[in-house]
Amino acid sequence: MPHPPEDADRRRTVPPVIVYPNDSLPRPDPARLARLREDLKMVGNVTVPPREGRCIEVPKGHVFRISCPEGSQVGDLNLWNVADLSERFFSGKTRALHGTHVSTGDRLWSTLPHLRPMATIIHDTLDWYGIDEFGGGVHDVIGTRCDPYTHALLSGGERYEHCCHSNLTRALADHLDLSFEDVEPHIHDVLNVFMCTGFMRDSGKYFMKASPARQGDFIEFLAEMDLLIALSACPGGDCGATHSSDEAICHPLKIEVLRPDSTLS
Template sequence: MSAPEEPSPRVYTRDAAYRSPPGGALDVDRDLYDRIAAAERRLVQEFEIPVRSGVAWEVPAGHVVRLHQVDGPQVGDLNLWNRHDPRERFWAARTRQLQRSSMTTYDRFWSTLPHLRPLATVVTDTLADHPDAAVIHDLLGTRCDPYVNRMLTGEDFDRHCHSNLTRAVLPYGLTEYDVHDVLNVFQLAGLNHEHRYFMDACPARPGDVFEFFAEVDLLCALSTCPGGDLSVHMWGPEAASTQEQLEHCHPLGVQVFAVDDDALAGWEPPARAAYRGADGLHGLHGLR
């Protein structure tokens, strides 16, 4: 008697829950961002982030940030804050709902309440046409951290993305309490047939880039993940040793560009959310 076939996973074809009318908040002006992506640029900052480390840097509104592969596949964990008020920061969970479970061209990095506005908009993604594009630049997972590492392995390790990001932002007066859920840039990850989170080898190659346009003045921080290209498991019975994983690690390149003013015609920094209350406190006595 043959074994029963496993049921196929259900494919959902329902419309997205979060939608806006034409011209609304989720209807991005693609012509504007195409123009920004193709505009004349002036390089104003450039550096590499070494393996298993993190760097924080400032980006003025109206500039483009390019993250790029240098000499081999490498994933990175990205945080964004409003440079003038770090309480406003990238909100990964809401971005997943408003955009998708991974990010690509025209998707926006939405900020936390009570601000709720785009901090940045993706303008270039060379992996957008990859066969696995739907699960690259992952928003489902978050940064690796030494606390989970200790819980799963019984060992301490100080080069996780949470640790790298924490060290990177200390000169800006921030602490690990300010480090938040990330965009896993260049990371291929998603949910398997059991709806459990998986990560797979990074498909990026030297020359691949991910660019975003700063809608407001930003503080950015990026960690080169200690898992490198994630071709080796970080945890579990098949996990490699720290030294073996190091062989799969590479630096990431960062460039910041000023954009030709003509390309910014019609663009304005986004205003804070228009809701007039403060957590519903304004007009409280008028509620029914």
């Protein structure tokens, strides 16, 4: 049986260093973000039915609010530059810059070589949650999205076609009037809105637990460029138990597009 080297203790006790300290990131002005919220007029909205996906465009400078109008529900979010779908949300870099979970003041960054803020979170009713005793947090950028391919791999070939990946693909295909196959390569790793996830402290394995979101909870983003966004109401519902089946209780999600009073920006 292999045994640890003699300096194992010393190797393990080397202190970690945060790679991207938050104070070195260009940050939005919190007072400006608060001002933007003072007078918002709804100019568009879409309801995402349970186990389905929908797209909506959000002009630069507008706010979009994602809410749970009926009950706890996880949403998988994709974002693109509406003028160039190759510039899209970069979940991995957002994770490196802000951490495993995002909240008010954090930004959603775009793919290289652009690396621009696509959206800034300006309000989150789940700000209070923080990191729980299991290491779990809300709104993660660590999961990828539930998809039929992983499900088939793990279930011995069983198909389930209302995974978030498929819902997002169908939503984008409908919006662009293209085929499923044409748009599937544009679907990317998501922001898991309202999802509660973390890594097990003993094994490092990715875990999920029931979302703390309740009816009326919402998160708001300022669009930093003209955006096309897609949202799937995950078939896992609050993602407390099952995925990739019709077993979980699911609710709709709502996206509202809101225009700030121009004199406040």
